[in-house]
Amino acid sequence: MTRDIPDIAVSRLPLYLRALGHLESNGQQITSSKELAAILGSSAAQIRKDLSHFGEFGKQGTGYHVAHLNRQLRRILHADLVWDVVLVGAGHLGNALLHNQGMARRGYRIVAAFDHDPEKVGTRIGNVIIQNNQRMRDEIQQRGIRLAIIAVPPPSARRVAHQLVEAGVKAILNYSPIALSVPDDVMVQYTDPVTHLQHMTYYLQDR
Amino acid sequence: MTRDIPDIAVSRLPLYLRALGHLESNGQQITSSKELAAILGSSAAQIRKDLSHFGEFGKQGTGYHVAHLNRQLRRILHADLVWDVVLVGAGHLGNALLHNQGMARRGYRIVAAFDHDPEKVGTRIGNVIIQNNQRMRDEIQQRGIRLAIIAVPPPSARRVAHQLVEAGVKAILNYSPIALSVPDDVMVQYTDPVTHLQHMTYYLQDR
DNA sequence: TAGATTGTTAATCGATTAACAATC
DNA sequence: TAGATTGTTAATCGATTAACAATC
Numbered sequence: 114m115t116r117d118i119p120d121i122a123v124s125r126l127p128l129y130l131r132a133l134g135h136l137e138s139n140g141q142q143i144t145s146s147k148e149l150a151a152i153l154g155s156s157a158a159q160i161r162k163d164l165s166h167f168g169e170f171g172k173q174g175t176g177y178h179v180a181h182l183n184r185q186l187r188r189i190l191h192a193d194l195v196w197d198v199v200l201v202g203a204g205h206l207g208n209a210l211l212h213n214q215g216m217a218r219r220g221y222r223i224v225a226a227f228d229h230d231p232e233k234v235g236t237r238i239g240n241v242i243i244q245n246n247q248r249m250r251d252e253i254q255q256r257g258i259r260l261a262i263i264a265v266p267p268p269s270a271r272r273v274a275h276q277l278v279e280a281g282v283k284a285i286l287n288y289s290p291i292a293l294s295v296p297d298d299v300m301v302q303y304t305d306p307v308t309h310l311q312h313m314t315y316y317l318q319d320r
Numbered sequence: 321m322t323r324d325i326p327d328i329a330v331s332r333l334p335l336y337l338r339a340l341g342h343l344e345s346n347g348q349q350i351t352s353s354k355e356l357a358a359i360l361g362s363s364a365a366q367i368r369k370d371l372s373h374f375g376e377f378g379k380q381g382t383g384y385h386v387a388h389l390n391r392q393l394r395r396i397l398h399a400d401l402v403w404d405v406v407l408v409g410a411g412h413l414g415n416a417l418l419h420n421q422g423m424a425r426r427g428y429r430i431v432a433a434f435d436h437d438p439e440k441v442g443t444r445i446g447n448v449i450i451q452n453n454q455r456m457r458d459e460i461q462q463r464g465i466r467l468a469i470i471a472v473p474p475p476s477a478r479r480v481a482h483q484l485v486e487a488g489v490k491a492i493l494n495y496s497p498i499a500l501s502v503p504d505d506v507m508v509q510y511t512d513p514v515t516h517l518q519h520m521t522y523y524l525q526d527r
Numbered sequence: 528t529a530g531a532t533t534g535t536t537a538a539t540c541g542a543t544t545a546a547c548a549a550t551c
Numbered sequence: 552t553a554g555a556t557t558g559t560t561a562a563t564c565g566a567t568t569a570a571c572a573a574t575c
Binding site: 352372380383 | 554555
């Protein structure tokens with residue numbers, strides 16, 4: 114029987130990585146749950162509890178070796194591998210993602226990009242040449258790609274998601290503000306500036 | 321004494337808006353907590369519970385009037401207002417945000433954008449003319465802007481955040497994968513594709 | 528040794544779910 | 552009226568926090 118790790122703990126590991134990256138860039142070698150909590154605005158107990166689901170990474174009395182914990186968390190998240198990602202939509206946003214250095218540097222490489230606009234197909238952005246949407250299925254299956262990013266206008270998002278799922282994609286990062294429905298074995302994460310802004314303006318009084 | 325509404329309930333209202341938008345675009349006039357739950361992959365009880373923090377929006381036996389609930393949620397989130405937003409960083413990502421139709425259409429208007437690159441300053445992207453970073457403080461204060469988006473490269477993010485806070489910004493949407501520290505009365509939301517991808521690859525087996 | 532900090536247990540807190548009276 | 556669905560209460564579940572023995 115597998116120990117059941119709460120998804121909410123998994124979801125915080127990338128934030129811990131972000132804080133560790135900060136410490137590493139400052140040349141700091143050792144940290145503590147207390148210090149990490151201060152950086153992240155959470156609690157030391159929560160960080161220790163979260164980490165305890167995955168193993169023991171620290172030393173009593175001393176704390177955590179920054180580089181070691183970084184490596185371990187990347188391993189746990191499978192972020193120590195290089196992942197191939199497909200991008201659908203080569204508009205302004207797709208263009209920005211193709212130029213995003215951070216993604217490739219952190220192991221998520223966009224290796225194929227698609228658009229239905231004949232003007233764009235065949236052009237090169239960053240390291241990839243934009244292909245016609247019709248090439249999506251073959252490309253995904255040949256390369257065995259499981260990660261996709263949707264950066265198409267809202268009206269096309271559902272259709273594209275369906276095509277990606279059909280082609281075998283297992284995880285979709287969706288930049289369109291559209292609720293997707295996918296099979297149980299496919300994950301979707303949404304990212305939408307308006308959702309974040311709405312959340313924050315709730316707390317801002319009208320003037 | 322103010323009733324205390326959980327932030328987690330607030331954070332789901334934008335998702336409910338997203339689902340309502342979908343129903344509205346299909347011309348559907350009435351919905352139910354059950355149907356919304358199916359769209360969002362949550363539970364009917366949770367949706368009713370969440371909404372109950374803010375008022376009574378439905379009719380027993382019937383459900384919710386889509387347009388009415390949409391209006392009410394937008395009002396609660398202050399998303400029925402038009403908000404002015406400043407953007408810092410006019411690179412590929414800033415460019416994409418300036419061209420993003422959805423933001424303006426949903427009431428979040430980028431009214432000023434800044435960059436430190438002299439090549440960019442003075443050029444027009446979408447409806448705004450890029451200004452030098454040095455103009456940030458004045459522009460924010462003169463217009464009384466409280467919302468900002470950071471889309472600068474990681475090394476500059478902290479400095480920019482500091483400048484925004486100094487100028488009076490109260491809510492920051494941070495596109496750089498950098499943990500910011502800000503005063504208690506300033507909100508920060510992070511958005512970073514790698515964080516989402518790492519969360520998902522945890523569940524994908526290596527092959 | 529004294530001080531610090533981990534990993535873990537138990538207590539607390541809060542969120543989710545189930546159930547149902549009210550009522551359209 | 553019968554069926555459906557809300558809003559709310561109470562029960563359950565799970566996450567966070569506090570506390571501390573272990574130990575570096």
